[in-house]
Amino acid sequence: MTTFARMTNFIPVFPLGIVVYPGEKVNLHIFEPRYKQLITECLAEAKPFGIPTVIDNRLNEMGTLVKITELxxxxxxGEMDIRTQGLRVFRMLELIKTVPDKLFSGAIVNYPDNIEGPGKRELMQKVVNAIRELHRLLDIEKDFQKPDEELASYDIAHHAGLSLEQEYELLGLLREEQRQEYIKRHLGKVLPIIAEMETLKERVKLNGHFKNLSSFKFED
Incomplete structure (x- = not known):
């Protein structure tokens, strides 16, 4: 048995340019030989693997442990299509690039305390309402498939127009209230910009068209 195998906090890792949140369902197409080996092993042993986030070709320390729910x-x-689900946030303490007898890499990780819970329900409802307004302005339809009172930040984070860097920052926030406030601040910045863009779009559409305008009336 290798030293790594005895380490309970050793996990195989599959670095990707995405952020996965706990509870999130992600479909993956596996085509590289090392990751085909990783998935085959995880399926055979019913064990999870980690998806640390890659941004600008740089591997970051935070990621999410995921389980395979369906092959x-x-x-x-030999390529595979799998369904996975996020389990918990981890922080990489050490990347193990070369694992004996394996094509894939691994990492020694810990699992920071992450307070999910309901957070502030009134704040969360404001965030959900703001996201719906965002979608209305962008002419997007989304079904969160949960009643509003059950929605948490992880359920709506990918639908708030965050950049990959911002989604990663959110992953590092380990209290639900912090995540709610983060998304609220983001929406507070982008909604006025998008609303102004909508107004601008309408003005551009009107330019060149016949306009039915009331004339200015001079006082007698």
Whole structure:
């Protein structure tokens, strides 16, 4: 048995340019040999793996442990389609680039305390309402598939127009109230900009068209 195998906080890692949140469901297509090996092993041993976030070709320390919920298809060339679900946030303490007898890499990680809970329900409802306003302005339809009172920051984070860097910052916030405030501040900045863009778009549309305008009336 290798030293790594004895370490309870050793996990295989699959670095990707995405942020996965606890509870989130993510579909993945696996085609690289090292990750086909990783997924095959995780399926055989019913064990999870980690997805640390890559931004600008740089591996970051935070990520999410995920479990495989379904092997959807194995293609003729060995590539796989799988369904996964986020479990918990981890922080990488050490990247193990070369694991004996494995093509894939791993990491020694810890799991920081992460307070999920309901947070502030009134604040969360304001955030949800703001996201719906964002979607209305952008002419987007989204179904969160949960009643509003059950929604948490992880459920709506990917729908708030955050950049990858901002989604990663949110991953590092370990209290629900912090995450709610973060999304609220973001929406407070972008909604006025998008609303102004909508107004600008309407003005551009009107330019060149016949306008039915009331003339100015001079006082007698």
């Amino acid at each position: 959807v298809k194995v293609h003729d060339n």
